[in-house]
Amino acid sequence: MLEVALQIIFVDRRLAKARTLTLTRMRMAAAAAALSLLILGAVAGLFVLVFRLAAEADVPVVQSLVSFVMRDQAERNEQFVQNNVSAMARMLGDVQARLLRLDALGERVSKLAGIRPEEFNFRDLPGRGGPLAADARPVSLRELQDQVALVGQSVEQRADFMDVVESELVANQARDALLPHGTPVSEGxxxxxxxxxxxxxxxxxxxxxxxxxxxxxxxxxxxxxxxxxxxxxxxxxxxxxxxxxxxxxxxxxxxxxxxxxxxxxxxxxxxxxxxxxxxxxxxxxxxxxxxxxxxxxxxxxxxxxxxxxxxxxxxxxxxxxxxxxxxx
The missing domain is CATH 2.70.70.10 (Glucose Permease (Domain IIA))
Structure with missing residues (x-):
């Protein structure tokens, strides 16, 4: 199959002889693509330049358009943050519910084990402290989500463990009730x-x-x-x-x-x-x-x-x- 080509002949009296430019289909496609990119780049640059000049010149129409674009971007960012906050709030609610259950289990197990409330109170936070590390940095939203999820899993595991301990203590208490451990008379x-x-x-x-x-x-x-x-x-x-x-x-x-x-x-x-x-x-x-x-x-x-x-x-x-x- 013959390739279609376009020949352009340049003739000028200053040239010793005519010049011929042959354009194949591939060359014309490449030239069109390069021209399109050049036009798009020029238009984009002109658009940015016009907007900057208009914004600096305090043109009302352009100012409104810029505000609309920025407001739309801010709303999308705010919605993204809100969605993440809502997800974390739900996770936090689950963790709080599990902690309440764990506190109740802990108090029951403490009573079964004979631990006095003043010795160990499940509702009091343990003391913490230490020097500030030199490589300390703010926690990212993703890291915070991971930490909340990890705490939730840890609380659930401990609650399951406390259930087993409580069951064993109750069973021991029941077995203990069936064994004679005290004198049958209070005096004598x-x-x-x-x-x-x-x-x-x-x-x-x-x-x-x-x-x-x-x-x-x-x-x-x-x-x-x-x-x-x-x-x-x-x-x-x-x-x-x-x-x-x-x-x-x-x-x-x-x-x-x-x-x-x-x-x-x-x-x-x-x-x-x-x-x-x-x-x-x-x-x-x-x-x-x-x-x-x-x-x-x-x-x-x-x-x-x-x-x-x-x-x-x-x-x-x-x-x-x-x-x-x-x-x-």
Whole structure:
């Protein structure tokens, strides 16, 4: 295919011979493009120059047009900032809600763990400080957004962790409520401990499978732990006897009572009054015979009654075997 070309012949008497300029299609396209760019550049330069001169000359029409353009740009910038601020406000609201939830969780966990409010207050900010770094600089909007997002994630993770801790503390508290940790009587003393002793009636050496708390008749008897009353009945040797099942094979028994305040099948809580001290059954005087059983086998109550109040009761209970006592 032949290429179309345009030939321009220049003839002048000053020239020794005619000059010919051949323009191909590619050369004409390049020349047109260069001319267009030159015209656009000239127009743009002229536009800027005219606007500057008009603005300096205080021409009202041009001043209004310049103000409109600048105002439109300012509005777009303001809208951009407003959109980012709104997004950060929503993120901040989420973080505040999570912090409130974390504070509530922290207070509940503190109570469960026995932490006093004056030792650790979740609502007080911790102290902070330090020297100003030499490379300190203002935080950019993007960096601030990233920091807020990071804080939100961190708060959520800690809230989940606090949920787990609270659940574990509640479970431990429930398990603890089912273990005997306190003396079943608030007054009196240990008249006979757990272990081998001389029988108060026969004098023979025999195993004493519980602890005798000597106390006046009518002294309140409390459940050492929460559970279900298995029986509350008369026994030939133990007299009026109450037995409580605490679950997982653990049970306690309260014997020689003068009055029983619960019946079989009742649910009792730790520290609830269940009976009163007496001297019923095979007994030489008013006292409470207290036993702890694991899977039906008697255990030394001192292994469980760890929170005994100081005094003769606690001191005597730690002894595995005591000499003969007039009470059983």
């Amino acid at each position: 003393f240990v008249g006979s401990g757990y272990g081998m002793r001389n029988d108060p009636f026969t004098g023979e050496l025999s195993m004493h499978t519980g602890v005798d708390f000597a106390a006046p008749i009518g002294t309140p008897i409390f459940a050492a732990a929460g559970g279900v009353v298995v029986s509350a009945e008369q026994h030939p040797a133990f007299g009026n006897m109450v037995e409580i099942d605490h679950g997982k094979g653990l049970s306690t028994m309260y014997a020689h009572t003068s009055r029983m305040l619960v019946k079989g099948g009742d649910f009792v809580r730790k520290g609830q009054k269940i009976a009163e001290v007496g001297t019923t059954g095979r007994s030489t005087g008013p006292h409470l015979h207290f036993e702890v059983h694991v899977n039906g086998a008697p255990q030394n109550p001192s292994r469980y009654l760890a929170s005994l109040r100081p005094g003769p009761t606690a001191a005597t209970l730690t002894v595995a075997a005591l000499p003969a006592s007039p009470a059983k």
